Amino acid sequence: MAENEIGESLLRKNKYYEGCPGCKIEHFKETNTGVPFKYLLYVWIVVLCAALPISSLFPFLYFMIRDFHVAEREEDIGYYAGYVGSAFMFGRALTSVLWGMIADRYGRKPVIIFGTVSVVIFNTLFGLSTTFWMAISTRFLLGSLCGILGPMRAYASEVCRKEYQALGMSIISTSWGIGLVIGPALGGFLAQPAEKFPNIFSPHSLFGRFPYLLPCLLISIFSAGVFIVCCLLPETIHNHKGNDEGCNDSDALVATAFEPSQKSLLKNWPLISSIIVYCVFQLHDMAYAEIFSLWAVSPRKNGGLSFSTADVGEVLAFSGFGLLLFQLFIYPVVERKFGPVMVSRIGAVLTILLLSSYPFISLLRGLTLMLLINCASILKNVLSVAITTGLFLLQNRSVTQKQRGAANGISMSAMSLFKAIGPAAGGSLFSWAQKRQNACFLPANPILQLWPTINCITPCFPM
Numbered sequence: 001m002a003e004n005e006i007g008e009s010l011l012r013k014n015k016y017y018e019g020c021p022g023c024k025i026e027h028f029k030e031t032n033t034g035v036p037f038k039y040l041l042y043v044w045i046v047v048l049c050a051a052l053p054i055s056s057l058f059p060f061l062y063f064m065i066r067d068f069h070v071a072e073r074e075e076d077i078g079y080y081a082g083y084v085g086s087a088f089m090f091g092r093a094l095t096s097v098l099w100g101m102i103a104d105r106y107g108r109k110p111v112i113i114f115g116t117v118s119v120v121i122f123n124t125l126f127g128l129s130t131t132f133w134m135a136i137s138t139r140f141l142l143g144s145l146c147g148i149l150g151p152m153r154a155y156a157s158e159v160c161r162k163e164y165q166a167l168g169m170s171i172i173s174t175s176w177g178i179g180l181v182i183g184p185a186l187g188g189f190l191a192q193p194a195e196k197f198p199n200i201f202s203p204h205s206l207f208g209r210f211p212y213l214l215p216c217l218l219i220s221i222f223s224a225g226v227f228i229v230c231c232l233l234p235e236t237i238h239n240h241k242g243n244d245e246g247c248n249d250s251d252a253l254v255a256t257a258f259e260p261s262q263k264s265l266l267k268n269w270p271l272i273s274s275i276i277v278y279c280v281f282q283l284h285d286m287a288y289a290e291i292f293s294l295w296a297v298s299p300r301k302n303g304g305l306s307f308s309t310a311d312v313g314e315v316l317a318f319s320g321f322g323l324l325l326f327q328l329f330i331y332p333v334v335e336r337k338f339g340p341v342m343v344s345r346i347g348a349v350l351t352i353l354l355l356s357s358y359p360f361i362s363l364l365r366g367l368t369l370m371l372l373i374n375c376a377s378i379l380k381n382v383l384s385v386a387i388t389t390g391l392f393l394l395q396n397r398s399v400t401q402k403q404r405g406a407a408n409g410i411s412m413s414a415m416s417l418f419k420a421i422g423p424a425a426g427g428s429l430f431s432w433a434q435k436r437q438n439a440c441f442l443p444a445n446p447i448l449q450l451w452p453t454i455n456c457i458t459p460c461f462p463m
Contacts, residue, residue, distance in 0.1 A: 046116070048226075051177075060191035091143030096147060181323065
C-alpha cells in the first residue's frame, strides 16, 4: 500500500479530542488545505529572534577583544575571539536535548517563550561586557537558556500539511539565514557609534562607554516584541488528559506504520545520518562565519581586506535579499523535483567550488573586489540554507510527534557542540595563518582554502 493510502486509512480510524491543542491543529490542517500563512509568519518572527544574536558579534568581536586588552599581540586576538564565539554554542550543546524533552512533555510554547526572555536579558548583558570573562559568561548563559530553534523546527512541521512541510522548513531556514545576515549587519553598522556618529553619540554617553551595546540592545528590544508574539502561538502537542488513544497526527501515524522500531532514536538511521551530516556542515559554516569577519577586517599586511565593521555589515546585509528570494520562491520547487537529499548534495559540491575561489578574490581591489565578494556571499548563504533545509526535512520526517522535540534536541546539541568547535578552531587557524605570511609551507592565503574541504563529507555520506 502506498504511503498516502496508509496515512489516509489511519486518519479515518482516529478522532479529535475536545480541548486538545494538538487535535485542534490537526483538525485545522484537515479542514484547511491552503498554506497556513499566519502560523508560518509566527515561525518566521520567532526564529529570526533566535538567529539575530548568534553572529551579530562577529563584525565587532575583533575590536571588542582588542578593547579588553587580553591579547598580548594583535595576531593573538583571533584566539580569544574564537573562545567568545564558541561560548554560545557550547552552552547550547549542553542543554538542547533537555529543552527538546521539555518541549515534548510540556509543549513547544513554554520553551519558546522562555527562550525569548533569555535573549532579552543575556544579549543585553553581553553588550554591557567590560571584561573578557563577562563576555564569555553571558554568551554561555544565552546559549544554555535559549532553546528556541529545536522546538520551532518541530513546530513548523506540525502546523503544516505534508505538502507544505518543505515550505515550513524553508521558512525556518530563510529566517535563520536572514538573521545570520541581519545580525552581523547590525553589529557592523551600529557597533562603536560614538566613533561613527559623533554628532549623535558622545564618548561620555552610555553608548560611548559601552561601544558594543547599541546593536545588542536593538536585538533585545526586538526580542521583547517577539515575546508578545509568542503568547499568540497555538500549542501543537496533544493533551488528552491521560487518554493517548487516537492521537490524530498524520506524520506520526505514517512514521509509526513504516518504522515500528523507532522507539530508540539512536537506532533511527535516517535521523542519525542526517544529524551527522548536519553537524559536519555546521562546523564548517560556523568556522566560515568566524574566519570571514576576522579576515575581512584584518589589515592587508596580515592577508586581510582592511574592511571596516560597516563594510563587513554591508556585505552581509546585501546577501540577505538574494537568500530571501531563493528560499521563498525557488527552494520549494527544487525540493519537490529533486528531493531534500539530492539538493543537499548538490549544494555541498557547489560550496566546495565557491569557497576555493576566496583566496583569489582577496587579491582584488576596489569595485571589482566589492562586487565579487558580495556575489560570493549571496551564493554562499543560498547554498548553506539549501543544505540545512533539506536536512531539517529529513530529521523531522523520520520521527513521530512524541519524539520530534527530543530528536531536534539531539540534533541541536550535537550541532552546537560542532559549532562550538568551529569558532575556536577557525579563530586559532586564522591567527596561526596570520603569523605565516612568508612561510614556504602553508602560507596565509592558501590556509583559507581549508574552508571548503570539510564539505567533501556531505555529498558522499549515505542518508
